[in-house]
Amino acid sequence: MMLSKNKVSEITALHQKKHRQSAGLFIVEGEKMVDELLASTWQIVDLFATADLFEKYHALDKRVQLADSHLFSKISTLKTPAGILAIAKQAANDFSFEDIKNKFTLCLDGLRDPGNLGTIIRIADWFGISTIVCSEDTVDVYNSKTIQATMGSFMRVKVVYTPLVPFLINAKAQDLPLFGAVLNGENVYNKKGVTKGIIVMGSESHGLSAHVLACIDEPITIPSKLLQLSSSAEQGQSIDSLNVAIATSVICAVFAK
Amino acid sequence: MMLSKNKVSEITALHQKKHRQSAGLFIVEGEKMVDELLASTWQIVDLFATADLFEKYHALDKRVQLADSHLFSKISTLKTPAGILAIAKQAANDFSFEDIKNKFTLCLDGLRDPGNLGTIIRIADWFGISTIVCSEDTVDVYNSKTIQATMGSFMRVKVVYTPLVPFLINAKAQDLPLFGAVLNGENVYNKKGVTKGIIVMGSESHGLSAHVLACIDEPITIPSKLLQLSSSAEQGQSIDSLNVAIATSVICAVFAK
Numbered sequence: 001m002m003l004s005k006n007k008v009s010e011i012t013a014l015h016q017k018k019h020r021q022s023a024g025l026f027i028v029e030g031e032k033m034v035d036e037l038l039a040s041t042w043q044i045v046d047l048f049a050t051a052d053l054f055e056k057y058h059a060l061d062k063r064v065q066l067a068d069s070h071l072f073s074k075i076s077t078l079k080t081p082a083g084i085l086a087i088a089k090q091a092a093n094d095f096s097f098e099d100i101k102n103k104f105t106l107c108l109d110g111l112r113d114p115g116n117l118g119t120i121i122r123i124a125d126w127f128g129i130s131t132i133v134c135s136e137d138t139v140d141v142y143n144s145k146t147i148q149a150t151m152g153s154f155m156r157v158k159v160v161y162t163p164l165v166p167f168l169i170n171a172k173a174q175d176l177p178l179f180g181a182v183l184n185g186e187n188v189y190n191k192k193g194v195t196k197g198i199i200v201m202g203s204e205s206h207g208l209s210a211h212v213l214a215c216i217d218e219p220i221t222i223p224s225k226l227l228q229l230s231s232s233a234e235q236g237q238s239i240d241s242l243n244v245a246i247a248t249s250v251i252c253a254v255f256a257k
Numbered sequence: 258m259m260l261s262k263n264k265v266s267e268i269t270a271l272h273q274k275k276h277r278q279s280a281g282l283f284i285v286e287g288e289k290m291v292d293e294l295l296a297s298t299w300q301i302v303d304l305f306a307t308a309d310l311f312e313k314y315h316a317l318d319k320r321v322q323l324a325d326s327h328l329f330s331k332i333s334t335l336k337t338p339a340g341i342l343a344i345a346k347q348a349a350n351d352f353s354f355e356d357i358k359n360k361f362t363l364c365l366d367g368l369r370d371p372g373n374l375g376t377i378i379r380i381a382d383w384f385g386i387s388t389i390v391c392s393e394d395t396v397d398v399y400n401s402k403t404i405q406a407t408m409g410s411f412m413r414v415k416v417v418y419t420p421l422v423p424f425l426i427n428a429k430a431q432d433l434p435l436f437g438a439v440l441n442g443e444n445v446y447n448k449k450g451v452t453k454g455i456i457v458m459g460s461e462s463h464g465l466s467a468h469v470l471a472c473i474d475e476p477i478t479i480p481s482k483l484l485q486l487s488s489s490a491e492q493g494q495s496i497d498s499l500n501v502a503i504a505t506s507v508i509c510a511v512f513a514k
Contacts, residue, residue, distance in 0.1 A: 103484075119503065189513070227385045242506075249510070250507070
């Protein structure tokens with residue numbers, strides 16, 4: 001079977017969040033990620049390859065459809081299409097507190113940059129964090145830039161969207177400490193012996209929203225100039241903030257000690 | 258004075274490394290960074306603004322030249338030009354061992370991605386690392402994508418290019434331990450009480466080159482799944498590697514404790 005023109009418009013619609021949501025589908029591209037997807041429990045509904053990759057994928061999955069390179073470049077979300085594109089079913093948007101008790105969980109408040117979200121999913125996967133809870137205005141995990149930036153980690157980290165205030169109130173009732181990254185909180189290095197909790201990261205431009213900040217009981221900060229031993233160190237004077245993905249990795253690294 | 262067409266080709270030449278190197282100049286764009294550049298000791302040789310920003314910058318520096326938006330979009334390296342662009346002199350490519358003794362210094366071996374280099378400069382600035390020593394095949398710090406990704410941190414962190422093997426041999430002779438990020442080294446969390454040294458990070462795709470690896474006396478690794486307390490943790494099974502900027506931030510965070 002070959003990729004038809006009708007199908008092209010159906011797939012390009014998935015470049016937009018509203019159509020991804022109503023169809024419950026998303027796009028995964030590139031050999032490394034599609035190979036991993038085929039070996040996973042994620043459900044693939046369509047698979048398209050250009051001529052050079054058709055044989056490889058036909059051996060793996062008989063459903064693969066041949067796409068000529070002109071049509072393929074239309075369905076691809078990449079500037080340089082990789083020749084293999086899968087349409088997969090979105091995961092259910094749910095989780096239970098049973099899944100996150102006695103663990104660290106990341107919580108994202110209003111993140112807008114798809115690349116940052118993808119990088120944070122990759123960091124979560126590295127550190128063994130299995131769930132990321134996002135505010136409903138956080139960028140869509142199924143945005144193709146996010147999926148590509150995860151390098152496949154989206155398959156192993158559950159990302160769910162829910163109003164944060166009720167979530168945080170429930171988490172606190174379950175005895176999970178609520179850490180929030182702010183500019184003037186307690187030095188994160190002082191949080192010794194922490195073994196579980198919700199780590200809330202704010203948006204790139206606005207930090208934590210007021211109603212989320214009001215829920216936080218342990219505001220934390222990453223002090224700067226920590227590797228500068230000279231007494232002339234100007235603490236925290238030089239730069240406004242770390243990129244949210246970098247800040248997330250530093251906090252995870254400190255809690256992991 | 259207005260931006261002339263002759264000047265346009267002179268400036269667009271600076272979009273390429275070889276012309277930046279022969280002219281010893283580079284481009285800085287955007288209000289935040291140009292404001293910071295004007296307040297710094299970096300030497301500005303030209304300044305161009307579109308009509309909407311001309312008055313602001315004329316008040317700050319009389320040398321500012323008006324550029325019509327068509328010509329400005331040609332000299333700009335940004336998809337969405339910010340209306341203010343400075344041409345600045347590159348810093349001297351030198352440093353002394355006096356500058357790096359008793360400190361942590363980052364060393365980059367063959368990094369290719371300009372955004373990663375910019376992010377690493379921002380991380381160095383945050384942690385108080387004042388010098389980054391790069392192999393000569395590492396991406397140019399004056400690449401506009403690198404400069405933009407630093408968010409201004411390039412003004413406070415010295416980035417120099419030199420052959421790494423002689424540098425590392427000299428550093429070791431100066432009693433600086435040589436740490437190298439590898440996939441199967443010692444757990445970086447075991448390096449307690451370290452207060453100085455060279456932290457060598459490899460390229461995104463190839464890691465450390467063989468001749469650099471041979472110099473390293475303390476190979477280090479960031480273990481994965483560190484925040485996963487369950488006994489079912491599959492150590493290091495899930496993802497190949499962290500992004501080099503994320504790995505750098507984690508190592509800096511661990512050494513900073």
